[in-house]
Amino acid sequence: MACLFGHRWNGCKCERCGKIRDEQHVWAGCKCKRCGKTRDEQHDWKFCRCNRCGKKRNIDEIIEQSTLADIAEYGFDCSVRMQAVNKILDQSLLTNIAKKDPSDLPKNINVSYISLQKDNNADVSFAAVVKLTNEASFVDVAKNSKSPKVAQYAVERVTDQASLVDIAKNAYCNKHIGEYAISRVTDQVLLAEFATTKYRVGGNRLLAMQDIGLREHAISRMTDQALLTEVAMCESGSGAVRKMTINKLTDKITLTMIMNGDKTKFVYGSSSGSTFDRDMVEIDLRETARKRLAELE
Numbered sequence: 236m237a238c239l240f241g242h243r244w245n246g247c248k249c250e251r252c253g254k255i256r257d258e259q260h261v262w263a264g265c266k267c268k269r270c271g272k273t274r275d276e277q278h279d280w281k282f283c284r285c286n287r288c289g290k291k292r293n294i295d296e297i298i299e300q301s302t303l304a305d306i307a308e309y310g311f312d313c314s315v316r317m318q319a320v321n322k323i324l325d326q327s328l329l330t331n332i333a334k335k336d337p338s339d340l341p342k343n344i345n346v347s348y349i350s351l352q353k354d355n356n357a358d359v360s361f362a363a364v365v366k367l368t369n370e371a372s373f374v375d376v377a378k379n380s381k382s383p384k385v386a387q388y389a390v391e392r393v394t395d396q397a398s399l400v401d402i403a404k405n406a407y408c409n410k411h412i413g414e415y416a417i418s419r420v421t422d423q424v425l426l427a428e429f430a431t432t433k434y435r436v437g438g439n440r441l442l443a444m445q446d447i448g449l450r451e452h453a454i455s456r457m458t459d460q461a462l463l464t465e466v467a468m469c470e471s472g473s474g475a476v477r478k479m480t481i482n483k484l485t486d487k488i489t490l491t492m493i494m495n496g497d498k499t500k501f502v503y504g505s506s507s508g509s510t511f512d513r514d515m516v517e518i519d520l521r522e523t524a525r526k527r528l529a530e531l532e
């Protein structure tokens with residue numbers, strides 16, 4: 236025995252024989268820097284595991300909303316992530332999880348887990364959107380979610396007419412979400428505004444095609460002849476949209492007026508109202524009105 240006549244203590248550890256005593260530890264959080272002993276306090280939690288001592292904890296023990304959100308967003312185990320979502324009540328955290336891009340992956344993820352993690356991300360986002368309760372959050376998610384399933388669920392929960400138009404104009408996800416939003420709009424004035432207002436600046440060809448599709452959708456939902464006439468006569472509106480609208484008019488006096496109008500001989504129509512589209516074509520609205528009148532005879 237090296238220390239027959241007494242140890243030479245340096246805090247918790249004997250410098251001569253290495254014996255440990257349970258006093259004067261040098262705590263750094265949960266672990267003693269000198270002897271490595273751990274205690275069950277001041278852990279450095281990363282998700283469900285302590286960074287410093289490796290202790291694991293059950294998700295049931297976690298109450299901090301922001302930690303739960305981290306687990307939900309960046310955890311690896313899908314069932315644990317789902318449990319985390321189920322424990323989150325904070326609406327803004329849930330909104331962020333619902334809007335999360337499915338291709339947003341944890342750092343250093345193993346290549347073979349990438350597609351699984353993306354699938355899991357979509358499931359976790361859906362679990363989050365289901366827990367939302369306020370309309371503003373649904374609008375936010377409908378516009379910004381990159382998952383069609385999540386966005387659709389959100390649109391279904393929005394009833395405010397102006398918000399639905401806002402979603403149609405700004406849905407990130409796809410044309411389908413925009414159309415779905417418009418199909419829930421009944422307000423004739425909002426539909427007319429949507430059909431005539433330029434709402435996308437720049438953009439690309441795909442967006443331009445989506446625009447015209449959405450406008451068609453809006454016009455198909457319009458029944459108010461006075462408003463349809465306004466859309467048909469709107470000089471700044473897209474030629475294609477105006478043509479489509481003329482074909483829904485039933486008032487012969489209006490149609491005759493368009494047929495004889497000075498400014499409706501040719502308009503330049505693009506496949507969208509945007510100035511970006513280069514495929515401008517001449518559309519003869521007078522001829523359109525003439526054919527429509529003949530149809531009504």
Ligand SMILES: [Zn+2]
Pocket residue numbers: 237238241242243249250251252253254
């Ligand atoms: Zn000793």
Ligand SMILES: [Zn+2]
Pocket residue numbers: 247248259260261267268269270271272
């Ligand atoms: Zn120690």
Ligand SMILES: [Zn+2]
Pocket residue numbers: 265266277278279285286287288289290
């Ligand atoms: Zn620890």
